[in-house]
Amino acid sequence: MTHPFVHLHKVGLTYAGADSGAGTAALEQCTLGVAKGEFVAVVGPSGCGKSSLMKLVTGLVPPSEGSIEVAGREVDGPLKIVGMAFQNPTLLPWRSTLANVMLPLEIVEPHRSRLRSDKAAYVAKAQRLLATVGLTGFDDKPPYQLSGGMQQRASLCRSLIHEPELLMLDEPFGALDAFTREELWAVLQDVWLQQRFTCILVTHDLREAVFLADRVLVMSNRPGRIVSDHTVPLPRPRTLATTFEKDFVDITQRLREEISLVRQGKSPVPVHEVAA
Amino acid sequence: MKWQSLSRTRRVELAMPWLVTLSMVLIWEIAVIAFKVPSFILPGPWEVWQTLVRFHGPIWTHALHTLFTTVVGFAIAVVFGVLLGIAIGSSRLVYNGLYPVLIGFNSVPKVAVVPVLVVWFGIGTVPAVITAFMISFFPIVVNVATGLATVEPELSDVLRSLGAKRRDILMKVGLPRAMPYLFASLKVAITLAFVGSVISETVAANEGIGYLMIQASSRFQIPLVFAGLVVIAALGIVMYVLFALLERRFTGWATRSNQPTTIATGS
Numbered sequence: 385m386t387h388p389f390v391h392l393h394k395v396g397l398t399y400a401g402a403d404s405g406a407g408t409a410a411l412e413q414c415t416l417g418v419a420k421g422e423f424v425a426v427v428g429p430s431g432c433g434k435s436s437l438m439k440l441v442t443g444l445v446p447p448s449e450g451s452i453e454v455a456g457r458e459v460d461g462p463l464k465i466v467g468m469a470f471q472n473p474t475l476l477p478w479r480s481t482l483a484n485v486m487l488p489l490e491i492v493e494p495h496r497s498r499l500r501s502d503k504a505a506y507v508a509k510a511q512r513l514l515a516t517v518g519l520t521g522f523d524d525k526p527p528y529q530l531s532g533g534m535q536q537r538a539s540l541c542r543s544l545i546h547e548p549e550l551l552m553l554d555e556p557f558g559a560l561d562a563f564t565r566e567e568l569w570a571v572l573q574d575v576w577l578q579q580r581f582t583c584i585l586v587t588h589d590l591r592e593a594v595f596l597a598d599r600v601l602v603m604s605n606r607p608g609r610i611v612s613d614h615t616v617p618l619p620r621p622r623t624l625a626t627t628f629e630k631d632f633v634d635i636t637q638r639l640r641e642e643i644s645l646v647r648q649g650k651s652p653v654p655v656h657e658v659a660a
Numbered sequence: 661m662k663w664q665s666l667s668r669t670r671r672v673e674l675a676m677p678w679l680v681t682l683s684m685v686l687i688w689e690i691a692v693i694a695f696k697v698p699s700f701i702l703p704g705p706w707e708v709w710q711t712l713v714r715f716h717g718p719i720w721t722h723a724l725h726t727l728f729t730t731v732v733g734f735a736i737a738v739v740f741g742v743l744l745g746i747a748i749g750s751s752r753l754v755y756n757g758l759y760p761v762l763i764g765f766n767s768v769p770k771v772a773v774v775p776v777l778v779v780w781f782g783i784g785t786v787p788a789v790i791t792a793f794m795i796s797f798f799p800i801v802v803n804v805a806t807g808l809a810t811v812e813p814e815l816s817d818v819l820r821s822l823g824a825k826r827r828d829i830l831m832k833v834g835l836p837r838a839m840p841y842l843f844a845s846l847k848v849a850i851t852l853a854f855v856g857s858v859i860s861e862t863v864a865a866n867e868g869i870g871y872l873m874i875q876a877s878s879r880f881q882i883p884l885v886f887a888g889l890v891v892i893a894a895l896g897i898v899m900y901v902l903f904a905l906l907e908r909r910f911t912g913w914a915t916r917s918n919q920p921t922t923i924a925t926g927s
Contacts, residue, residue, distance in 0.1 A: 442821045464823040474814045477913045478836045490832065491822045526913055546822070 387456065388417030389582050390441060390550065395450035396607070397436050410436040412607035414450070418584060420549075423576060425585045425593035426610075427639060428603030429647045434586040437608070438554045441584065442466050454550065463550070464492055467543035467581075471555040473535035475527035481538050482523035485510045488546040495546060513541045516578075517571050533564035537571065544575065553585040557592065566624055569595050573621055590639045594632060595622055600639060604646050612642060703883040708890060711883040718872065723891050726857055726869040729785055730895075733792025734853040741797040741849070742842065745804025749838070750830060755805070766798045771859050778864040788860040788868060795856035796849040803845035807838025840914035843907035850899045854892055 397411040410433040418424045428434055439445040440452055443459045443466075452459040454466075467488070475484045489495040489506055499506055514520060517537040527535055536556060543551060556572075557565040573596060576583060587593050593600045594616055602612045618631055626632055663671065685705045691697070692704035699707055712719065747754045770791050777787035811834055819829045861870025869888045876884035908915070 439817075444817060444820055462820050462823045466821055468818065468821045470814055470817075472814060474812070474818050476815070476833065476836065478839070478911075487818075487832065488822050491819060491824045491828055528913070542818075552821075 389420040389422070389455060390416075390418040390584065391453040392416050392437075392440070393451050393453075395440060395447045395452060397433070397440060397445065398448045409607035411440070411447075412609055414609045416601060416610050418582060420582055421580045423583045423585070423596060423598045425587060425597035425600045426603060427587060427590055427593050427600060427643065428608060429605055429643060430588060432603045432606050432646075433608030434588075434603060435554055437603075438468070438552050438584070438586055441550075442468060442552055465549045467546065467548035467551045469536075469539050469543040469551075469553050469556045471558040473527070473532070473539040475535055475538060475542075477527055480524050480526060481519070481530065482507070482510055482514070484527060485514060485538060485541045485545055487542060492546045510541070510545055513545060514538070516575060517541055533560055533568065536560060536564075536568065540568075540572065540575070544579070544581075547579070547581075549581055551581050551583045553583065553587075555587050556585075558587070558589070565589075565592070570621075570623070572596060577621060590636050590643070591627060591632075594618075594635050594639070595627060600635075602639065602642050602646065605649060611646060614639065700880050700882045703886055707883050708886045711881075711887045712890065715884060715887065719869075719887060719891060722867060722869050722872045722888075723895065725785075725867045726788075726854070726861065726892070727895055729788040729857045729861075729868065730792050730850075730853045730899075733789040733857060734796055734850055736789070736793045737797035737800060737849060737853065738846065740793070741800025741845075742804055744797075745801045745838075745842075746808065746830070746835075748801065749805035749808025750826070750834065755809075762798065762801065765794075770795045770856060771863065774860050774863045777860070783864045783866065785865075785867070787864060788857040788870075791860035792853040792856035795859075796853040799845040799848045799852070800842070803841040804838050807841030808834045811837050840907075840911045843903065843911055846903045847900055847907070850903055851896045854896050854899075858892060 392414055395411055395414045396409065398407045398409045400407045414433075414437070416424075426434055426437060436445070440447055441454065441459070443452075443454075443462045446460070454463060475481070476487070479487070486499075486506060489499050495506070511520075511523065514523065514537075517540060519534060519537050519541070522530060522534065522538075527538065530538065536559075540556065543553075553572075557568050560568070569592060576596075585593065585596060590600075597616055600614045600616060601610050602614075603609065604611045614635060616635060618626060618629075666674070689704045689706060692702060697704075703711075744758075748758055749755075773794065774787055774791055777790055781787055781790070808830075815833050815837070816829050819833060824832070857868065858870040858873075861868035862874045863870075865871045869892055873885045873888040876882070876888065
């Protein structure tokens, strides 16, 4: 791999213990690379440090050891080129849906200083984005009048409005019902095919990982590190019909077996080592 | 709002405050008559009302003065309380440093401080304003600080991951999030502010309802004392309602479960 867009090199993260003594190691010797424009999913048993990985890449938490590079620069604080969406929609309840989506524009330069003068253009942009996820006509509604799935769509819009180069998704559909979740896979895929940002998706839903990603990385039990790396060769756009094809089912099945091995503390065989 | 169009339960709900107040007044009057309580011990509501009407001129002047000192003290408490609440709520260091002092300060009976204030500022309006301020700022500080300290980490992570500065996070998430807490404290604080100013007026003043009551009781005009109490209670309720309305106007999103909402359908 040439110089990757996101590059973690032997990263370790240890949370300090409550008192003195050894802290909890969330990640250890974690090495991975993501190319520009690539969609990578990270899967693993629960509590393996997936969410820690998100916080490290976005610069919310500094690593205890190792180095993290994004876009050729060492990460030493929160990044401005990143959009994030979490399992909870985390919309601000006192703002309308549109105002929620436009929140990043009030923070990130150069939009921040232009927002006032180009208000109409930015509102139009936010409305277009809302339309692509099927939320036309909900601009003025407060988030609590939206269903869970609609809130998550709005949250997705918010993470994309400032055109981030890197989108970080932390189990974004984890709290939704199965139908809504599958619907939103397709929505996310459409947006990604249009805009081609780099995307890292953390999930424990293996079908979701295989449906959306170019590559699926498997993490080990805590302390987490990447133990295997699968390329998903399925053509795009993928549809729900794809999920019933043999190739899709095979990959999902192989991932499932690996994870159950990982959960017992064994190393999956064969190990595809990630090129550093 | 049309009374006819309201549902039966809603009508009962709206009538409840009046019904309860009326029946309490009625019980009071009946008890006073039945047990032949002399008016210099406990006047009945009818007599209190007559006194109110008879002395409405001076009562009005004194009530306005009390309202003025209370509102001024309260306004200072809001400004000071919000600023201090922000400092305490957003910095662990300030929290650790100031909290014991604040608790200690709040435990001091304010009536004991009034004589000191009189020595410093003389008899009159200033001690009353300061007492109203001292007694009412504490709940504001605590609530604003709590509102800020309990912001969900995920909400601030959303902004932090965009490179937002502390000030941005405070303005966009912290303060709006703390608004329901602030308004809850304002409703408590305004009634406390009345307690403060009236306490000070009873100790050292030549104007205000507190002063009027002390004068009346020294002349055994107990009905007039009760008239003063009723006026203070009424002022307290009016101010409370004012802030409850403001609360509903500004933080409707936080109390949405009490109001009927139209839930949008769709996935």
